[in-house]
Amino acid sequence: MAYMQEERVPPLLTRIHQACYYCFKPGTDDSALKRCSRCRRVCYDRCQKANWKTHKALCSAYCEMQSDIAALDQPSGEPTEDVSVLNDRANKRVQSKMRILGLSLGRELTVMERNLIGWEPRCLACARTEEDIRAAGSPAASLKPCANCRLFFFCSEEHRIFAQHAHSHVPDPDSARGLSQCEVNFNIRQDSIVREVMGGSDEPVRWAPERVKRKWESLDGRTWEGEHAAELQDVGLPPLAVGPFLCSATDGLAFPMTILWALEKLNEGDAWTKKAILTIHVLGATQEELMRAMQFEEILHRLPTVYKLNLVLIGPEMKTVKAKDGTPVVMDTCPRCFRRGRQRVQYHYASLYHDFVASQGSAYTTPNLAIAFNSGCGSEETESWLPTIKSLVEKKVPSVFTAFNRDEVKLDRAILESAGAVLLPGLTGLSPWASQVLHLEPNKVKGFYSNNRFIAGVFI
Template identity: 25%
Template sequence: MDHEDTHNRGPSTDLRTPILAIRHAICFTCLQAFPTLKKCVACKRVSYCSPKCQKIDWQRDHKKTCKVLAESNKRRAETPRTSRSWEQYRSEKWLDIVAFKAQNPKFTEAQQRILLYEPFCRHCYRSAPQLESRNQLRPCQICHIAAFCADCSQEHPASECKTFQAIRQDETFAIQHFQMTRRDFEILCTEQPRETYLPLSTAIGWHDYFTRISDKAEFLLEVTSEMQPATDDLTAVKLAGLMRLASGTSSMALTVLAALEAVFPDISTRTTVKLHFIGAADPELNSLMVFEELLHLLPSLKGLELTFVGFELPEPSAEDTAMKLECCPTCTAASRTRSLRLWKGGYHDYVNIDGYEKPDLAVAFHTGFSQEMKEEWLPTIQYLAAAPHPTLFTSYNEKEMEEETTILDGIGANFLQPAEINKWGGLCPMLEVMEEKEGSFYFMHQYRYLVAGKDT
């Protein structure tokens, strides 16, 4: 996995270049599907439905990107044109990415995504520049993500195709949602705060949470327990898509609540909760409203204090004061409050400032500390392994989880809750392209675990 691309994944106010566009399934500009699309003549890496869309993209970005992609094509063409293994493909791709970064130090995320998700033959692992001109890649007519050259079978495993269909379905809805709202995420909090506490642990999954603990039952009348449309009706398709998209954001609040329930037997009677988010960035900032769900599901809770600490945060104001966040009318009438503090830097430094207060729970979403920026993260990880408070960690996949827990175990962390698949992980699968296992995919907050110092 390329963590410079993936460890900032999450809600934003800009839509990431869709895989469907990179795989030539939809127009690169308007993001709509058409029977025929024409590739850029120069780079052949992006496709358009019309000269108008091509002109728009040329002026927007492709004028610069086209040259970058042509350079990548040249590097790929210089490799052998014979079949290769998945391991050889990954090795060649890494070399291409390294050369790309060296030649383009000011590269954009969109440019890197086009390189990472480049189409290739599912069987011989050759990309277009490595194929003869007569041998064009053809997409799978079912999922539109896998591709095949003319020399190879035009099929791939049914289980893989099914996952790719889900990726296509969710990405298509996300595109439509973004074009309507200019957001690539959605927040569906409980409309009215609960009057009685119902433990999240009693819910068997997302459908049960939305219908029994939250108040979204009417949204799920045409949605199955697997959070899929019950019929082909457009309303059912849209509602299922909306709920699945919202799970990526709601996952943050519910994963935190599940950790609070696991650590604090008295969570239902607590009046205040202090949360510190370590390595916080755009995903947390853009989804601040979702944390009001904690106020809505914990009837006794009066004050929710959030502190975001991370290198990617904006500089806070000169005064070290908490910002008061808006609450819903019902919470406001009940004198409930939410506050936010920002601190730019590492958490191991933050704990030494004047006015630091120990949190009830620290939260480290998707840090990737075992693979990315190891030296920068090490002091913070060492502190958290001995911290006098619990810390919740989440990771995208099993490999990251295993690497992270091995490191923490090695430096003496006490595991309050062992690593496990997170029941409240996001529902939308997202494609991995550089993992050791071909066709890998991940989910938001797929794994979770809780640690603390041994004396906590």
């Protein structure tokens, strides 16, 4: 299955010297894997030869980058507990490396190349990487992983003592369940190993419950486990598998559940749950939503009197869809919905939302909800988001924006407000329907992100 290895982006453990960069098999202990003796950035079990043809060009450029970066000012080795200082140190270094590597390759970096720089192991106390420490004159530098999670690193025993307590024993502000960073890391690691064992897929489970609720039940105070654990046991999953399976499924279920959560918050009473047709506009839609189309059926399954769900996916990435803009695509539903004649219809428009609104002219009708998943509107493509947000405000569309992490929330809220949105109080922060599939932040020393992890803002 060599083709898969060439096509798949090497997963997390390959970026931190704990799995072979070619076959992705985790090393049982550190000695089982050998670093590439030239760049020292990737590891292999017995696959170095097989990967050499592909790795060669990057390896040379990487070595060149390392000597260029060694000539620059070296980052401070002072330990600090200030996360923003640490993340800032890491990010500055990452940006320089990416720039230098890009120049030497003479092209934009690929995802794999960005990943090698973004997820390079860094000391949790001082933010330096092995390359940084080597550049500062210690050729034998090696970072040691935390003995429990093995995902965070220390450059010396002194720095381990400095950072270990906070890492292992203080609840992380990004953990909904009050876990420490080390515990969250441990789960991330288990998840990545489970996926490799289950056939090496990067794709989370695409599962949605088959049951159809008899009537709408408020989501207030509900949790992923409370809502789904029993259903999964009914499906026949062994008890030990329920947790990891559900965790994986939340990555996609976060999309429909966030829609339902927002509809409940934005509507008074339950008249909205009894509408015959529900229309949702997804702004800045991407492959993420296309891939998870089936899981949106959970909306029908929680709103039994709705007979038609219109999902309108709008965004430049929709140009990959074969159907012509605006053509209704009737999606396959489950047998039960099919027998009752219930429909899930998808529309695609390969345009920016404000252009879509303009093109509709007087035919534009306000949807029940407009939602932008993980938009990053405050940090990326801000100029094109601004007129989109303005048109939502002008048309008084019930709207919600989600974000990957806390930093994005701040930036997103600033942009939403500057475009005239009056953000509803109380509806921001860690989402109860955040994906539980966490990822380590790239380009930083600490931090996690996940799909729809935060509600950035809700407005009408």
